Amino acid sequence: MIRVVPVALADHAYDVVIGPGLVDEAGARIAPLLKRKRTAVVSDETVWALHGARLTRALEGAGIAVFPVVVPPGEQTKSFEGLADLLDRLLALELDRSDVIVAFGGGVVGDLTGFAAAIYKRGVDFVQIPTTLLAQVDSSVGGKTAIDTPRGKNLVGAFHQPKLVLADLDVLSSLPEREMRAGYAEVIKYGLLGDFTFFEWLETNGAKVLAREPQALAHAVARSVEMKAEIVAEDEKEKGVRALLNLGHTFGHALEAETGYGAALLHGEAVAAGQAIAFRFSAARGLCEAQDAARAERAIAAAGLPTRLGEVTGHPFNAAALVRHMVQDKKAEGGRLTFILARRLGETFVAKDVDEGTVRDFLLAEGALP
């Protein structure tokens, strides 16, 4: 079954199409967006080796000439160097501003290609074909595009919405278990941040989602995308409610920066630990019940994801170093920290002006070094 979730933005609305077999339909679905029948497809080496031939066949079948631009896999590609290389290769293809670029991969390819599309000749359209669970439920939707710098995560980027998102559930069959779990961290985020019923459903059905049982997987992806689409349509540029999608990210991004954006800690793993920490931080400040924090932690741990600093390679972390990264967080205002904190499971809020000392003391209690 194919589900279509509209992202109802006033100026640039688009659809997220979710279901099996969508890579095979990509030519027919993308052709109406093209002025001339050619496109650059940006992908990483792993995705291209596994699924590139299928996408090429589908696009060529609709008469579209395909120019693959294949980049190395991994977070390190989401960098100034990766961006410069990609832009140079797109320029070499002599794409013009009426052309459309296709991002075919996980969140790294999507964020990098989206940012390149935002600045290539001052902006061209792009289509997302996300191939990881994380990219299908989160990064391909909403138009946040960025690269990392050694000073922090996603610090250089732009809001640039795709024209279309095709989330083919079949491509997830080749995704390694660890990447499934990392994506699941962003799925559970939607339950924790704003839908207790979905959280309870995940407590019961999470294992089926991770096992890629088709109905459970389709529901998890569709519900996640519905929630993201609703929030983004209300607050595209993160002036208010969209910040809730950052649950677990203030702590998580600091951990990613400290571990050097490598295989030691995937984004989803960092967000998993970050969410458990955010719930415990909320409980420690008397904002939510300790039993809710414990239940959130159990649900995250049940998916084989880290919930404690001690489970992350690189521990013991330095509390002051983690807080220094948080000051660079894009939610910080006037040098003061902003966190997404919890009132209960399924109810979170934006807490501005959180005192750095309070965060440092809490991290020490969590096992970080002074």
Ligand SMILES: NC(=O)c1ccc[n+]([C@@H]2O[C@H](COP(=O)([O-])OP(=O)(O)OC[C@H]3O[C@@H](n4cnc5c(N)ncnc54)[C@H](O)[C@@H]3O)[C@@H](O)[C@H]2O)c1
């Ligand atoms: N823009 C947003 O709103 C947003 C949201 C969440 C995360 N992100 C970003 O997304 C990135 C993480 O994305 P990710 O978790 O998809 O990582 P990723 O893009 O690095 O993909 C993970 C790994 O899986 C491989 N892979 C991808 N699809 C595959 C498939 N179908 N079969 C086999 N292997 C496959 C890739 O080659 C890579 O090695 C981070 O940079 C994060 O900051 C952005």
Ligand SMILES: O=C(O)C(=O)C[C@@H](O)[C@H](O)[C@H](O)COP(=O)(O)O
């Ligand atoms: O779409 C959003 O908004 C999010 O915050 C989704 C996050 O999962 C994602 O990791 C995002 O890239 C983080 O945004 P940032 O603004 O903190 O870099």
Ligand SMILES: [Zn+2]
């Ligand atoms: Zn994220």
